Amino acid sequence: MKCSNCQMIKLSKEFPLDTITEKCTHIPTWCLKCLIFHLQKGNAPNEIKCPECPAQLTQSEINGFKIAWEKAPFKIDIDSLFKNSRANNTNNNNSLLNDPAIQKGEFFVVLLSGDKYTLKLEEIQTVRVLKAELTKKIKVDGSKQKLLHKGVELQVRQQNGQGENKLATYGIRAGDHIQLIVTMYAISRDESISNLAFDLYWGYPLRGKDYLDGTCLLYTGKDFWKKYDYRERFDPVHPYIKHSGDVMDDPNRRGHHRITIKLDKLPDVVNKLYFVLSAWKCPHIGDFIAPSFKLYDDDSSDKKQLCNYTIQTAANSQAVIMCAAIKKDDGSWDVVEVGRVSNGNARDYNPIRQAIMGLNLDNVY
Numbered sequence: 001m002k003c004s005n006c007q008m009i010k011l012s013k014e015f016p017l018d019t020i021t022e023k024c025t026h027i028p029t030w031c032l033k034c035l036i037f038h039l040q041k042g043n044a045p046n047e048i049k050c051p052e053c054p055a056q057l058t059q060s061e062i063n064g065f066k067i068a069w070e071k072a073p074f075k076i077d078i079d080s081l082f083k084n085s086r087a088n089n090t091n092n093n094n095s096l097l098n099d100p101a102i103q104k105g106e107f108f109v110v111l112l113s114g115d116k117y118t119l120k121l122e123e124i125q126t127v128r129v130l131k132a133e134l135t136k137k138i139k140v141d142g143s144k145q146k147l148l149h150k151g152v153e154l155q156v157r158q159q160n161g162q163g164e165n166k167l168a169t170y171g172i173r174a175g176d177h178i179q180l181i182v183t184m185y186a187i188s189r190d191e192s193i194s195n196l197a198f199d200l201y202w203g204y205p206l207r208g209k210d211y212l213d214g215t216c217l218l219y220t221g222k223d224f225w226k227k228y229d230y231r232e233r234f235d236p237v238h239p240y241i242k243h244s245g246d247v248m249d250d251p252n253r254r255g256h257h258r259i260t261i262k263l264d265k266l267p268d269v270v271n272k273l274y275f276v277l278s279a280w281k282c283p284h285i286g287d288f289i290a291p292s293f294k295l296y297d298d299d300s301s302d303k304k305q306l307c308n309y310t311i312q313t314a315a316n317s318q319a320v321i322m323c324a325a326i327k328k329d330d331g332s333w334d335v336v337e338v339g340r341v342s343n344g345n346a347r348d349y350n351p352i353r354q355a356i357m358g359l360n361l362d363n364v365y
Contacts, residue, residue, distance in 0.1 A: 003031035004151060004363045005051070015150055016065070017175055023055040025114040026360040027179045029151050036069045053358035105174025107167075109134060109147075112181060112359055113339035121174060126164045127154045134180065146181040146336075148364060154178070181364065184323065185306040187263070187333040196261040196306075196325065197298035198275055203289025204253040211246060211280040212288050213346040214257035217353070219272040222362045224353055228259060229346050240265035253289075260298060263325070263333060271327040274338070274356055277311065278319035278345035286315025295323060295335065306335045317341035319352050326361060336361075 003015075008031070016028045016035065030038070030051055038051045039062055048057045103125065109117045117137055124130050131142035147154040149170050158165055172178065200214035215229040218241075226238070233243040240262040247256040261273065275295065279285050295307045307323040314320035321340045327333050340359060344351030 003034055004029035005034040006031065016068075019177060020050045020052070021055040021057050021061055024050055024053055024358075025110060025116075026053060026358065027110065027148065027150065027177045028052065029360070029363045032065070032069060035065060039065060052360050052363070054354045055358070103168055103173075107172060107174060108177045109180050110177055111138075111339070112336070112361075113341075115339075121167065121172075124167065126156075126166050128156045128164050130154075130167065130178075131156065138182070140182050144183050146183055146364075148179040148181070149176065151363060179364070181361075182337040183334045184308060184337050185335040187325075187335070194262060194264060195298035196263050196295070198257075198259040198261075198293065198295050200257040200277065200291070200293045202255050202291040204255070205282055205287045205289070208281075209248070209250070209253075210282050210288070211255060211346075212257075212285065212291055213276075213278045213280055214243075214259060214293070215276045215278065215346060215349075216241065216243070216259050216261065217274040217276060217349070217356065218266075218270050219274070219356070220269040221271065222357070225270060227349065230257065231346070238267075272361065273325040275307075275322050275324070276319060276352055277314070277322055278352070280345060280347075283318060284316055285311065285318070285320065293322070307337060309337055309339055313339065314341050317343075319344050321352065321355060321359075324361065 014031050014033065016030075016032060018028075019026070020028050020030075020035065028035075035051065039048060039057075048062060049055060050057065103121050105121055106118050107121060109119060109130075117134070119130070119133065124133055127147065128142075130147070131145050134140070134145055135142055142156075149172055152170060154167075154170055155165055157163070198214060198216065200212065202212040204210060211230070213230060215227060217227050218225045226232075226235075228241050228243040230243065230245050233245050235241075242260050244256070244258040247258070249255070259275075277285060277291075277293070279287065282288065285291065291311045293309075293311065294303070294305055296303045296305055309322045311320070311322075319342045321338045321342065323335060323338050325333050325335050338359065340355050342352050342355035344353075344355075
């Protein structure tokens, strides 16, 4: 497994056994050594945060990692371990395959929304069975499930095609967390969508007039690049994205936002587009009547929906990151469901940007 910070291949036991903090909703991809160096940077204890998201560590959590580091057996002759990590990791995983005692207990699958599912190793031992069980729970076909454990994607079949991969093949044991990313739609390079459209409709709240803002936040890797919302609707330097601004129908008490994006015209450095919904004056998204949205190819005849997020699941929140379009290394795009709720709105995007940082998608794509 590769540490996302030092980029070195390491043993599974050289990573934190669980999420870095209780508030983290992502799988740790920093090795324990890098994490300890991060904790020793000299910040006050009440200012130390997870290096992969904005979650703050408690003093108890900090002490726990320091104790784990002091007791870590792999610190001895660690250079030689690095040199042989691939072989050692294979041997370690082989021991998991042959040890029934280790193949027992609970493990967890975490979605980008923060939802967590608890499963048992005794009942689920292969990647195929895991995907089938998740299909029952979240109603998403296995072909749309991207499962990752410590930065490695779980494959159903072995590379030689001769058999199925077991969870133990990836060193998964009791207490481990697996990240689940739901790919709602894959846009190939040949398919190149000329006009990606985002349409948002909402009914006014029961009292007065208010705005349900649709925003697109563009990123280059981990870095925020630009946003398009009701104020920043068009940039002549980058004319491939347009926001309609507020389109209000007062007689029928309905509002509409529309964003259009030419994916094939975006600068090469832009590789993530986050589509966000936020309430302006009302405290919650659920205060609006019958909100709906559609993300689709505007040039297609059937206007096929590319993301099926249900807005009502964020009814008690001020904002929600509904989905993201993410460019892969080969130039194709995936539309993934996010569903991460957040504070913040078009007045203040900082809480929303912090929530995006906590998704850690840059470690995946």
